[in-house]
Amino acid sequence: MPKILVVDDEAHIRELVSLYLKDEGFDIVEKSNGADALEYAENHAFDLAILDIMMPQMDGWVLCTKLREFGDMPILMITAKGEAKDRIHGFKLGTDDYLVKPFDPVELVLRVKALLKRYRISTSNIIKLGNVSLDRSSYQVIYENGKTMTLPMKEFELLFKLGSYTGQLFTRDNLIEQIWGIDYEGDERTVDVHIKRLRERFAEFESDFRIVTIRGLGYRLEVYRD
Template sequence: MTRETILIVDDEKEIRDLIGIYLENEGYKVIKCGNGMEALDYLQSQDIDLIVLDIMMPKMDGMEACMKIREEKSMPIIMLSAKSEDMDKIWGLTAGADDYVTKPFNPLELIARIKSQLRRYKKFNTSLVVAQDENIIEIDDLIINIATREVRVGEREIKLTPIEFSILELLSRNKGIVFSIEKIYERVWKEDFFKSDNTVMVHIRKLREKIEEDSRKPKYIKTVWGVGYKVENM
């Protein structure tokens, strides 16, 4: 199991070493540096899971470093400061910090806050990945984004009407399942189907003209003669 890496940024070596000892005892990998500029350099070459960031430092203070980090990175940041005024905490959180600990601090409390932030961040990102995966359907080089209703075939963006998109979504979410014209109509239009209605066939034809390289030899939307239509697994 990969150890999480914590970056400790403080101009006081004693504090860096103290926090580092507690973190290493908990099994974390620790990187230490003395100012905000060094921290930014480390972030260019190292994968960091959380940053403990002092505010009062030479060269580049914690506030400026935090704002620069937030331009590109989203890992948790816990700020350290000898200032305990509410406005100082507000400024720290406004700069992009996730938590704020005042000096002097109990190392065990800081470790508990670090663990809490890491759990929250990991849970959020796991949920986000799952949500993104659920919203993306890939069938060979056909990519359907359910959330944004965007469709691409290779590098080509496909413009679909709402009905065309709904038909494609229905078939793509249920790869390998054959849907009759009646079922497609009832699921997409949410109305009872009339036997004389060729609306579904017309929309399928238009959809194929947009997404298929050769609509007469469809790759994605297959006809099952006498039954209906399906999207095959590829």
């Protein structure tokens, strides 16, 4: 599931947001100020950011601008400021959506899901790769004829990650961090070994999907049949 960065100096707001999003299966990282959030963003990948405006050390406006330097990701602003000029300013800086405190947590969840859908980031536990489906709740591969196969956990997580972002390039470092963790001390060739195993396991399904090597950069998964 997508990882969401929640940045707010009010602990009870972070807890409320995290509670509702965790119930939906999202991975949540909490930060209490913009400076800590930026430091995290410089060293970790995540899929969506939820930002407060009025924060110590670095406000939400500055943080939003700096996060945009890392790429095109959904950004949702939550703030006590409801004036039109503030919303306009936020959109000019690259904010995708806006919620004013106090807000309905259910509405927050729906807006987060809508943003992820707009950015084509998978929020489902099941993804379909041609005639092959991956069920993250059971770590099973399900074939069109109903047969199933259970993959080793790291192989499954690697395939699920690539399959959740079809067509997107992942470097080996990206995959090591997101699948094995930032503290992993092994060699990046681990990724190559797992990719090789996955290609061998699904060789007969190359007309459905294929993991493509981008020489010198990394890997991406391409789907050829819906």
